[in-house]
Amino acid sequence: MSRNYERIIFERQDGVATLRFNYPAKRNAFDPQMREEMAEVVRLVQTDASLRALVLTGEGSHFCSGGDLGNIAASGLDNAGWRARLSSLHHWLKDLMLLDKPVIAAVDGAAYGAGFSLALAADFIIASDRARFAMSFIRVGVVPDCAAFYTLPRVVGVQRARELMLSGREVSAQEALQLGIASELVAPEQLQARAQAIAHSFVGASPVALSLIKRSLAMAANDLPALLEQEANAQALAMGTAEHRDAVQAFLNKQPAPFQWPAKA
Template sequence: MTGADSHRYVLVEDRGPVRILTMNEPERMNPIGDGLRHQLLEALIEAGSNASVRALVLTGAGGQFSAGADVKQMQASTGPDPLRSKRRMKVLHDVIRALAAGPKPVVAATEGAAFGAGLSVLCACDWIVAGEGARFGGAFGRIGLAADCGILWSLPPRIGAVRTRDLLFTGRSVKAPEAVELGLCDELVGAGQALDRAIAKAESYLDTAPLSIASIKAAMAELPGDLERVLGIETHQQPMMSMTADHKEARAAFAEKRKPHFSGR
């Protein structure tokens, strides 16, 4: 992100041909706010076009993956603004496209929390390694919003349509062992070991032709359904959801540290 905000929301480190991208706002559990999503998109675009980078590892700083969307930034000073919501969503959609359909394999290393949009970003990766203390949840409905960031495309192939609905309807938290059992995550390792294992997994892809991997990812982004169709539905739904009384109530409840009282309006 350019301008007055000079914070590095995404750290970049190369381990040979494996590039590690670390979401970096640990004091707030790496929320996916405007700064992070812009910098992550820039990092993914650069890595995608860099021939020396063969595989990516995505992780979070401070023993957390991501707590999800930045709730503070949802509160526009001028009130609900669907056009602002669409502008912010476009950047995050481009991040999902770069992860799911970009030319480089992406291995996620997750410790701690992966909630909401953080879970969506996680599911857009090709392989997920979870530390033993990791937790996962898609509580979009608990803040009065639609499930977004392509999760209705990326999660059902992992855990099935019925379990996807249940996870999103309840908004419940899933611990790492259950997440692996469900297929939400691909490997379970000891706490604090996810990054090392993710790097090793990324290195296992280096003997495969890069263009072969790129072609597989591009094709699979259209299977079993079209990612673009799902993102298009989100672009219509989410701005409208952001204007509801229930979302306003959820924001107020978050600020006041209480349980929201939804009315269906």
């Protein structure tokens, strides 16, 4: 069974839910409509006992290219407005991260900015060998969000997370595997089948044991609420700067970003 929202395709089959970002015209960019629809789907998966695992993926050849900069530029939000938007996102994002069912991200193409962060919210990242990851926030003068300050250092370590966030550089699929970001790499044409196979394997597992494992791991997440509060404050400040507005305008005008990596000698 499937249901099409405006920005998401939601499917349920044999105990596995699949949430597919569906904005291919903008490489599945993350916009307010997608956020609202994700919140609804996460609540549904959270409360439906017949669903035993969740796959996150993207329609077409990309996972999620990050925030929709055109929408951001046109929003007209002030600092308080940006803080409220991030706080609203955090309600369901925390539910996704603490979901007591396995979450598998199937990543093809770009997982940039918020797309990278959303992939990191999963328990497993299965990537195609053409996947690309980037903490690209610095390129448009803002800070990582969607809990990346929490998730990325726990995957790659603080020093590597610092380098990836400050540079905003691209990480290839092969490097993502080496860093432990991706659990495994497969050919693009095998990606969806492999993610579904992993998800369906959990249908036969004890839901109680899965829940207890994830809840026990989540006990180490007692600093997550404080970190999300700091993220909302920091992003609200960053969104109000001239540097952010200039960087977004350069992107929309197809001009070089003010910040470039790697640095030129």
